[in-house]
Amino acid sequence: MSVCVTLVSARRAVAPACLWTGWSGWRKACAGGFRLVPSRARSGTRPGAAGKLLRDGEDRKAVICVEGNIASGKTTCLEYFSKTSSIEVLTEPISKWRDVRGHNPLALMYQDPLRWGITLQTYVQLTMLDRHLSAVAAPVRMMERSIFSAKYIFVENLFRSGKMPEVDYAVLSEWFDWITANICIPVDLIVYLQTSPQTCHERLKQRCREEEKVIPLEYLESIHQLYEEWLIRRTSWPVPAPVLVIPADHNLQRMLHQYEENRAKILAASCL
Numbered sequence: 001m002s003v004c005v006t007l008v009s010a011r012r013a014v015a016p017a018c019l020w021t022g023w024s025g026w027r028k029a030c031a032g033g034f035r036l037v038p039s040r041a042r043s044g045t046r047p048g049a050a051g052k053l054l055r056d057g058e059d060r061k062a063v064i065c066v067e068g069n070i071a072s073g074k075t076t077c078l079e080y081f082s083k084t085s086s087i088e089v090l091t092e093p094i095s096k097w098r099d100v101r102g103h104n105p106l107a108l109m110y111q112d113p114l115r116w117g118i119t120l121q122t123y124v125q126l127t128m129l130d131r132h133l134s135a136v137a138a139p140v141r142m143m144e145r146s147i148f149s150a151k152y153i154f155v156e157n158l159f160r161s162g163k164m165p166e167v168d169y170a171v172l173s174e175w176f177d178w179i180t181a182n183i184c185i186p187v188d189l190i191v192y193l194q195t196s197p198q199t200c201h202e203r204l205k206q207r208c209r210e211e212e213k214v215i216p217l218e219y220l221e222s223i224h225q226l227y228e229e230w231l232i233r234r235t236s237w238p239v240p241a242p243v244l245v246i247p248a249d250h251n252l253q254r255m256l257h258q259y260e261e262n263r264a265k266i267l268a269a270s271c272l
């Protein structure tokens with residue numbers, strides 16, 4: 001069976017470097033498994049890492065982010081690869097987004113995005129950063145989405161659709177810019193599960209997550225367009241790693257076959 005897969009070349013984002021001076025909290029963080037990459041570092045470390053905070057040993061591990069629309073099959077893909085002993089899988093921290101000290105910011109956002117979008121997206125940004133910075137236990141880490149898609153896709157969608165006030169967007173953007181300028185967030189490969197919004201709508205209805213019952217097809221179409229602009233047309237935001245595009249409208253059996261066919265390419269991220 002032949003399947004169509006595209007590997008799009010890298011265009012690494014190099015954020016401005018910053019030197020850390022005299023902030024005791026960060027010094028403690030450096031002592032606890034993080035280090036500051038010297039500002040003149042050129043080789044032997046990750047591109048764009050100079051002057052940033054980096055988790056120790058992180059430059060020897062591969063990080064692969066699985067991206068795609070809501071219900072495109074990301075979790076199913078991660079489940080498949082979790083059976084490989086050299087791969088550690090990190091799913092999205094959605095249980096946290098549904099329950100932070102007894103509150104459900106995901107549900108609130110879907111009920112009233114104008115009021116609660118900033119609340120959810122601030123927490124998504126924090127929990128995604130926490131995921132990126134957690135110690136890697138295996139040679140290869142596959143994680144669901146990234147701090148980049150949370151900002152470039154979901155925050156952007158709320159703002160562009162008039163469902164996030166400009167001041168909320170500005171504050172979230174300031175946070176995001178600070179984080180990416182000062183903390184090294186390594187990504188070696190993006191696996192983009194490319195689906196039609198219609199497929200996702202069908203799968204979403206089948207999955208039947210309570211908070212998502214209000215999602216119309218148009219919402220998935222907007223998310224799809226933003227993903228295509230970012231990862232395929234490359235007209236919106238910097239892409240932090242090479243992109244492997246896997247068409248993902250197929251049935252489960254064919255998807256698993258495609259994952260197997262792409263195993264070598266995916267694991268090759270650890271040699272980049």
Ligand SMILES: Nc1ncnc2c1ncn2[C@@H]1O[C@H](COP(=O)(O)OP(=O)(O)O)[C@@H](O)[C@H]1O
Nearest residue numbers: 070071072073074075076203207250251252255
């Ligand atoms: N290739 C596929 N064909 C049909 N249904 C699928 C396929 N992949 C996943 N699903 C189902 O679609 C729903 C969404 O899949 P999931 O992996 O949770 O997506 P995501 O993590 O991207 O939101 C789930 O009910 C899952 O069982």
Ligand SMILES: Cc1cn([C@H]2C[C@H](O)[C@@H](COP(=O)(O)O)O2)c(=O)[nH]c1=O
Nearest residue numbers: 069070071092124145149150154155212
């Ligand atoms: C990253 C991110 C996610 N969400 C929402 C979108 C969906 O309802 C869930 C994630 O579900 P998936 O099946 O894993 O795609 O969370 C959001 O509103 N904002 C975000 O930044």
